[in-house]
Amino acid sequence: MLAEAPLKSAVPTDQELIDFVVREARLIDQQRFDEWLELYADDAFYWMPLEWNQTDPRLTCSLMYEDKLLLSIRVERLKGARTFSQKPKSRCHHVLQTPQVDSRDTAANRYVTWTPIHYVETRLDEQALYAAWVTHHLGVEDGKLRIKLKRVDLINCDAAFGNIQLFM
Template sequence: MTTPISAASITGSPTDAQLVEFVTREARLLDQQRHEEWLELFTPDGHYWVPLEHGQTDPRLTCSLMYEDLLLLKVRVERLKGRRTFSQQPQSRCHHLLQTPMVDVRDEGANRYVTWTPMHYVEARRDEQTLYAAWATHHLTVVDGRLRMTLKRVDLVNCDAAFGNIQLFP
């Protein structure tokens, strides 16, 4: 049985503690394979981005490891659950080890908040385990009293290395 992960309703601007709690809750949902709940954290126009180049500034004009909108994220989640997805039998599991997230931008007027989190991410399946070091940047906004992601950007330290298939979400 999974433990419910609640998010406090926000009136006014979120506190730094609420922004940090959002980032840690988001990682926990991924680690517990609660992908549908994780998808609900995105705004309808939200994106998940893993750049291919260090310092990459544009996900559309330069190739990325991943640049997915909500529709593509939903397709990926459905694929992960599919019985005919042989690369997920048995299912991959992941673990996000986060340093304390830092709040980089607080723009209450624009309802825009940005956090930056150094992390290690482990993806495991059978006897294979892959470790990635990364920085996660969450672009957040408050919608109907709840924090939501407009963008999650994950910069892998060795983004320009040759990778196998990354099955889940660093």
């Protein structure tokens, strides 16, 4: 089991930041969405820009820009018995390069990682492959790391996409 352990100290090490990012992807792959959602701070956002180098999710359309409430609604929809678009359920697989710690600001409780990924999502005979860079903005709350912002920059963000059912 991937039980979430409290940090060994108030300041996360680089390895703890990297392990957190890898664990988050594994929870998605294993469809442990309730545990995944617990990794998010109450004021967190999940953002997938629509434009290359997009700087503000509120001034430009995004593929996704969801707060924790919207994420929880999506999780409930994925678990729902009447979600016919998920019969059978979609599955996914993350292939991550080693996450890099881009910045650490202990005084402000801000830690940023950057991870190149390949993501495969499949359902029935359909399979889609996406390549992206994922940036996690993390903070420590009650002795545990929490996601404040997860930004997923698809390399081909301006392409036409079908439905992305799960979370990258």
